[in-house]
Amino acid sequence: MPGSSDFVGETVEFDLGEEAWIDCCVRKGKNLFGISTALVYPSDLLEVVLQEGTPIVSAGSFFNPDGNRLDLLASLENDEQGILVVGLSRTNKPIPLTVGVTGDGVFFSVRFKTIGEGEGMIAFGPESQLMQPDGKATRAKFSDLAFQAGVINIVYFTVRHNA
Amino acid sequence: MNPIFLAAFILAEVALASDTTRCSSDTVLITWNRNKEPDLAGYKLYWGENHWLACTGCRADLADTFKIIWGFPDSVIIAAAVTAYDTAGNESEFSQPVFWQWLSANTELDSCDVNGDGVKNQSDKDAFKAAFGARRGYRRYSERADFDRNGIIDGRDHAWFIRFCW
Numbered sequence: 001m002p003g004s005s006d007f008v009g010e011t012v013e014f015d016l017g018e019e020a021w022i023d024c025c026v027r028k029g030k031n032l033f034g035i036s037t038a039l040v041y042p043s044d045l046l047e048v049v050l051q052e053g054t055p056i057v058s059a060g061s062f063f064n065p066d067g068n069r070l071d072l073l074a075s076l077e078n079d080e081q082g083i084l085v086v087g088l089s090r091t092n093k094p095i096p097l098t099v100g101v102t103g104d105g106v107f108f109s110v111r112f113k114t115i116g117e118g119e120g121m122i123a124f125g126p127e128s129q130l131m132q133p134d135g136k137a138t139r140a141k142f143s144d145l146a147f148q149a150g151v152i153n154i155v156y157f158t159v160r161h162n163a
Numbered sequence: 164m165n166p167i168f169l170a171a172f173i174l175a176e177v178a179l180a181s182d183t184t185r186c187s188s189d190t191v192l193i194t195w196n197r198n199k200e201p202d203l204a205g206y207k208l209y210w211g212e213n214h215w216l217a218c219t220g221c222r223a224d225l226a227d228t229f230k231i232i233w234g235f236p237d238s239v240i241i242a243a244a245v246t247a248y249d250t251a252g253n254e255s256e257f258s259q260p261v262f263w264q265w266l267s268a269n270t271e272l273d274s275c276d277v278n279g280d281g282v283k284n285q286s287d288k289d290a291f292k293a294a295f296g297a298r299r300g301y302r303r304y305s306e307r308a309d310f311d312r313n314g315i316i317d318g319r320d321h322a323w324f325i326r327f328c329w
Contacts, residue, residue, distance in 0.1 A: 034321075075297075077297075085316075089326075
């Protein structure tokens with residue numbers, strides 16, 4: 001899958017065995033301080049790539065417009081593929097922060113690899129939430145990502161009106 | 164009804180820089196400014212976890228204080244807001260809500276001392292990181308790192324740890 005794009009509401013295609021970065025992005029973010037989420041994916045089709053047993057996850061630039069430190073933790077739930085638990089937050093170091101970040105951008109990126117052919121979803125876990133500087137959760141809509149891995153024969157219908 | 168103004172006085176409170184007050188008492192005294200309308204019939208106090216406001220047996224009549232005694236789990240943030248109602252049954256908008264968070268004595272140190280060695284330091288962060296992503300019953304799970312007691316060390320615990328301990 002060369003290049004990158006916005007796949008909200010669409011299906012992204014991967015070749016079997018391909019590795020790709022999946023970016024977790026925000027649009028119209030308002031005064032955000034952190035995100036708590038879990039990415040749920042079919043472990044027979046996808047796996048998070050590990051490096052020395054640790055998921056390859058990198059923080060994006062959204063939470064760090066001012067140079068303050070971020071804190072990112074990412075771990076497979078119970079060390080098994082299928083659910084990636086992520087916590088990402090701005091911190092009060094080196095200077096205390098009382099404001100969050102507003103705008104669009106990338107929260108974090110995850111390195112995935114396709115290991116099986118089929119269709120599936122990378123979904124946000126039901127307890128996913130965005131946090132404001134005071135620690136309270138703020139309302140958010142989480143959009144899952146539909147994907148297709150490998151070659152799939154697609155059988156479908158069409159409709160001919162008044163033919 | 165006109166909007167009313169609300170102030171919460173929390174017994175044994177510890178002030179924070181944010182607008183969420185943390186306290187070690189299990190008693191919260193909510194007070195507000197009296198309305199002046201002649202048809203004022205009373206007030207209702209709504210409270211609940213996080214932003215959820217529910218009015219369950221919370222009619223306060225004409226008193227302008229209300230005492231909540233509630234054994235909520237540590238670290239849960241409670242919100243409260245008040246409405247006024249008149250003799251015709253009309254109810255005002257919510258007041259500005261107040262927030263507080265119960266912590267038992269020494270909870271902060273205890274909570275931040277994730278590895279249980281009696282001191283709060285970098286090794287607690289390492290211990291938290293080691294437990295991250297584990298569900299209760301799994302070998303990496305740590306009850307001390309599960310601040311919201313939901314059975315998994317996840318991003319919400321991470322946010323709590325970053326905010327209060329690190």
